[in-house]
Amino acid sequence: MRTLLLFCVFLSFSFLSGQETTYQLHTLDKTLIDNANAVVRLNEMTVELTKINEMNIKLRRVVTVLNNLGNTHAHTSIGYNKSVKVKQIQSVVYDAFGKEIDKIKRKEFKDVSSVDGGTLYSDSRVLYMDYTPVNYPYTIEFSYEITTANTSNIPDWYFLDGFLVSTEKSKYSVIYSEAELKPEIKEKHFGDLEIRKTTSENSIVYEGLNIKAIKKETLSPSFNKIAPLLMVRAINFQYEGYNATIKDWDDLGIWMHKNILQGRDELSEETKVKAHSLVEGITDDLEKAKKIYEYVQNNTRYISVQVGIGGIQPIHAIEVDRVKYGDCKGLSNYTKALLDEVGVKSYYTHVEAGQDKINFEKDFASLAQGNHVILAIPYEGSYYWIDCTTQIHPFGFIGDFTDGRNVLIIKPEGGEIVKTATYLNKENRQKTKAILSLSENGSIEGDVKIDSYGIQYDNRFYLEDQVKDDIIKYYKQYWRNINNLKVKEYQFSNNKDSIVFTEQLTLNASDYATKSGDRLLVAINAFNQNRYVPNRHRNRKMPFEIQRGFFDEDEFEVIIPEAYEIEAIPNNTSFENEFGYYTTTIEVSENKKTLLYNRSLLIKEGWYAKEKYNAYRDFRKKIANTDNAQLILIKTK
Secondary structure, eight states: OHHHHHHHHHHHGGGOOSOOOTTOGGGSOGGGTTTOSEEEEEEEEEEEEEETTEEEEEEEEEEEEOSGGGGGGOOOEEEEBTTEEEEEEEEEEEOTTSOEEEEEOGGGSEEEESSSSOGGGTTOEEEEOOOOOSSSSEEEEEEEEEEESOOSOOOOEESSOSTTEEEEEEEEEEEESSGGGOOEEEEESOTTOOEEEEEETTEEEEEEEEEOOOOOOTTOOOGGGTSOEEEEEOSEEEETTEEEEOSSHHHHHHHIIIIIITTOOOOOHHHHHHHHHHTTTOOOHHHHHHHHHHHHHHHOEEOOOOTTTSOSSOOOHHHHHHHTEEOHHHHHHHHHHHHHHTTOOOEEEEEOOSSSOOOOOTTOOOTTSOSEEEEEEEETTEEEEEOTTOSSSOTTOOHHHHOSSEEEEEETTEEEEEEOOOOOGGGSEEEEEEEEEEOTTSOEEEEEEEEEOHHHHHTTGGGGGSOHHHHHHHHHHHTTTSTTEEEEEEEEEEETTTTEEEEEEEEEETTOSEEETTEEEEESOOSOOOOOOOOOOTTOOSOEEEOOOEEEEEEEEEEOOTTEEEEEOOOOEEEEETTEEEEEEEEEOTTSSEEEEEEEEEEOOEEEOGGGHHHHHHHHHHHHHHHTOEEEEEEOO
């Protein structure tokens, strides 16, 4: 339907007369509309490095939005603060025929704080255009010019915005007044795309043309791992008055420690006394660190200010201590100051956080990498990781927000790229034990216990803080294979030392078994059916990624009603391949009134070629079918 409507719009131009503009829809190559919610007609940035302490950035961006899903790609905002000045900003909106329908000048842009509820970060602000489209498609032209004395963060450049967005023309230029200001650029994921590079004595220019939209496929790698990208880093730069020459991560670590972090760890005398009282009588550094971490969790709150928006320098520890809140930089620096005070070493660490695992580039030392700060605590030859922004995670457990990726540890003697804790496959374990009693009318009564570890712990431990209604909704969704489910009782135990979350439930459900004459048909796996089957892709374009593996173990005791006997049971099953394995066994008691069902499922994380997708899909389909295997009982009394 969308294709037909767009074709009609194209056709209508054949009968139009009058003035034409650049942004008429019919001027677009139709192949750029395929699989696209928006088309970037022009994305042009010019970065001018005139001095070591002067950078000017101009952006002109034109986007044709094809439908409501494309609105997020208009990108009509810019952040600023005391160090970044907005010299010019403007937007113009055109209809499908290229006719101007609105012009938004600077005074009409919304000017708001980029931070909610934190006066420490009051100078971090955003200018944005608040526009509600009336019709689709429409085109929006957005431009700005900013200037800053901080030449440390030269913007990286993506030639595509994201999945389902194409690019007609993308141009990125860096102009530098002298050789010392020339940045280093790393090209990633260009493949056979039409991207041309031009260099001169004082400039580097990249231009990409007619880059088609990428359609997201099931289990596609994250966009950052496949998108055409320029990573750009300054070698000689200035940040907040501090000059730097950075050749590698060692240089960056030394500069950060000496200029950005040093002198920001001051604490009040009262707080120093409090810190020592918390660890009184404790000699082990890890135990001391736990006490300090718990104190920070209980006495501060987190305000979200990303590294890029709020700068790279943390607020003074004494200020965070006074107001009892901070962003990731401030809270990490504050916790580090408390640990220093009680004699525990820790390192301020930059990380690219998020559920997608994004690594720091080992051969490309830039301040642009990383959007979050955590702490690394060395102990007996390894690191314990703590995220000082969370008030709920146990000490030493970072979950899927910062796990398993290369990060930058900042030390006095230099920077070091290290991988954070990785929760691999069987470490993400869930053990489910249950007793299920089946009645003659097909209803069930059950007692269930679930122990969760690793990322499975991370996915479930939040339940203990939910209200009853939300907990009941969760279990009805989790056990959606059980109709008429009623949770009679539940109890949670969160062991933060062992990092195990335990759920114990009593439940019942009417009509769980299907009655067919004198027979009852019962899905023997009541409490952990994995019905996930990846979507079919007949002509898959991309490799696929299983970001995190997991391991499920199940042990269910099924009690059969007196009036029934077993007529047929599912066969024992076992199959294994490079993606994992799956096994089930069923044992029948001597009196044939009880069955013991055991099940194991391992899914391995990994990056796999597109040619293996169908094999993985078949693997998951076989698991889903076997998980729904039925026990057949026949009435004998």
